[in-house]
Amino acid sequence: MELSGHSRKFKMQVVGQMLEVGGGRRLQVVVVGVWRWWLKVAGGAAITCKNEFEKINEANLITVSSQLREAMMFGSSSKSLLEMDWSKRPGVAEAPNNVDDFKEQQVLDYNSFVVIHGAGSFGHFQASKSGVHKGGLSQPLVKAGFVATRISVTSLNLEIVRALARDGIPSVAMSPFSCGWSTRDRNIASADVSTVVEALDSGFVPVLHGDAVLDESLGCTILSGDVIISHLAAHLKPQFVVFLTDVFGVYDRPPAEPNAVLLREIAVREDGSWSVVNPTFKDSDKQVEISVASHDTTGGMVTKISEAAMIAKLGIDVYIVKAATEHSLTALSGKLRDEIPEDWLGTVIRYVQ
Numbered sequence: 001m002e003l004s005g006h007s008r009k010f011k012m013q014v015v016g017q018m019l020e021v022g023g024g025r026r027l028q029v030v031v032v033g034v035w036r037w038w039l040k041v042a043g044g045a046a047i048t049c050k051n052e053f054e055k056i057n058e059a060n061l062i063t064v065s066s067q068l069r070e071a072m073m074f075g076s077s078s079k080s081l082l083e084m085d086w087s088k089r090p091g092v093a094e095a096p097n098n099v100d101d102f103k104e105q106q107v108l109d110y111n112s113f114v115v116i117h118g119a120g121s122f123g124h125f126q127a128s129k130s131g132v133h134k135g136g137l138s139q140p141l142v143k144a145g146f147v148a149t150r151i152s153v154t155s156l157n158l159e160i161v162r163a164l165a166r167d168g169i170p171s172v173a174m175s176p177f178s179c180g181w182s183t184r185d186r187n188i189a190s191a192d193v194s195t196v197v198e199a200l201d202s203g204f205v206p207v208l209h210g211d212a213v214l215d216e217s218l219g220c221t222i223l224s225g226d227v228i229i230s231h232l233a234a235h236l237k238p239q240f241v242v243f244l245t246d247v248f249g250v251y252d253r254p255p256a257e258p259n260a261v262l263l264r265e266i267a268v269r270e271d272g273s274w275s276v277v278n279p280t281f282k283d284s285d286k287q288v289e290i291s292v293a294s295h296d297t298t299g300g301m302v303t304k305i306s307e308a309a310m311i312a313k314l315g316i317d318v319y320i321v322k323a324a325t326e327h328s329l330t331a332l333s334g335k336l337r338d339e340i341p342e343d344w345l346g347t348v349i350r351y352v353q
Contacts, residue, residue, distance in 0.1 A: 038334065039233060040068070041116050041225055042244045046323040047160070048120030054152060055121060061163050063324035064244065069167040071111070071332035072205075078108045081168025112200050114232065115171065115207040117160055118225040123153040127212065127222055135218025146220055149212040150177060157209045164205065172204045176211040176223055183223060184216040193235045226307040233311045241311050242331045244323035249347030250305075252276075262345065267352040268312040274305070274349070305349075312351045321346035 042064055049055040082101050127133055130145020137143055157173050164171035182190045199206045210225040233241060252261045265278035308318045319331045327345045330336060340348060
C-alpha cells in the first residue's frame with residue numbers, strides 16, 4: 001500500500017504496550033501491519049521483567065529486534081545492515097564507530113514501519129503512585145509524578161531505539177508529548193500524524209510509546225500505546241496489526257489456570273461488539289475472564305480488546321502472538337494475510353459483516 005502523495009512505500013510497526021489477560025497476565029507486544037505498511041507493539045513482560053522495577057528483559061529485546069530486522073528485510077534485494085548506535089556503552093572504553101563502512105554501503109531497499117511500545121515495568125509505578133492518569137496537574141505530587149513518569153518511559157524508549165539501531169534499523173524516538181499529542185477528557189485532541197509520515201518518508205523507523213500528556217480538561221493524563229495504535233491505524237490504514245505478547249494469544253481465562261483455552265479467532269461486528277468464533281464453546285453464554293492489574297494506568301485488557309476491535313472494524317486484521325517465537329516472525333513478515341496455517345499459534349481479530 002502506498003500513501004497518497006508519497007513515493008515511498010511503508011510498513012508501520014509498534015513496540016511495547018502492556019496488555020492484561022485474565023488474572024493480571026500481561027500481553028506484551030502488539031504489531032499492526034499492511035503488505036507495505038505494518039504496525040507493531042511490544043512491551044510489558046515481552047521486553048521488560050514485569051516483576052522487577054525498571055528492568056529490561058535483554059534476551060527478549062534482542063530477539064524481538066532481530067525479528068523486526070528480518071521482517072524489515074523480507075522480500076528486499078538488500079543483503080546487509082550496519083549498526084547505527086555509535087554511543088558509548090557500559091564497560092566499553094570507546095564507542096563503536098563504523099563510519100567508513102557506511103561510505104561503501106549501497107542505498108537500502110527495505111520495508112518501512114512504525115514502532116509503538118508501552119511501559120512494561122517502566123512508568124506505571126510512577127503514574128499510579130502520583131495519580132497522573134487522573135489529572136490535577138496543579139497538585140505538586142501530580143506534577144512531580146508527570147516528570148517522573150516521562151523520565152521512566154523515555155528511558156525505556158531510548159533503550160528500544162538503541163537496540164533497533166544496533167540491528168541496523170534506522171529508528172528514531174518520537175515521544176507523543178514532545179511531538180504535540182494531547183487529549184481532552186482522555187480522548188485524543190491533537191495528534192500530528194504528519195510528523196510520523198514525514199519520518200517514514202525520510203526512511204526512518206519512528207518509535208512511539210505510551211506517554212504522559214497534557215489534557216485540556218483534566219490537566220494531564222496517560223495516553224496509552226493502544227490508543228496511539230488505533231489512531232495511527234485509522235489514518236494510515238495498514239493491512240494488519242500484530243500484538244506481540246508473553247503468551248500465545250488471548251485465552252478464555254488466565255493462561256496459567258488448568259484447561260485454559262486459546263481463543264484462535266475473535267469476530268468484530270459493525271457496532272464494535274465482539275465474540276469468539278474459534279473455538280466454538282458448548283456453553284454459548286461462556287464469558288472470557290478479563291482482569292486489570294492495580295498498577296496498570298492504561299486500562300488493561302479491556303482497553304486493548306476495545307482498541308483492537310476498533311482497528312478490526314476498519315477492515316484491518318489484528319494478530320496477537322507470543323513474542324520471540326516462530327509464530328511472531330510469521331506474523332511480522334506478513335505471511336498471515338492470505339491464509340492462517342493450522343499450526344500457527346495466536347489469536348486473530350477481524351471484522352465480519
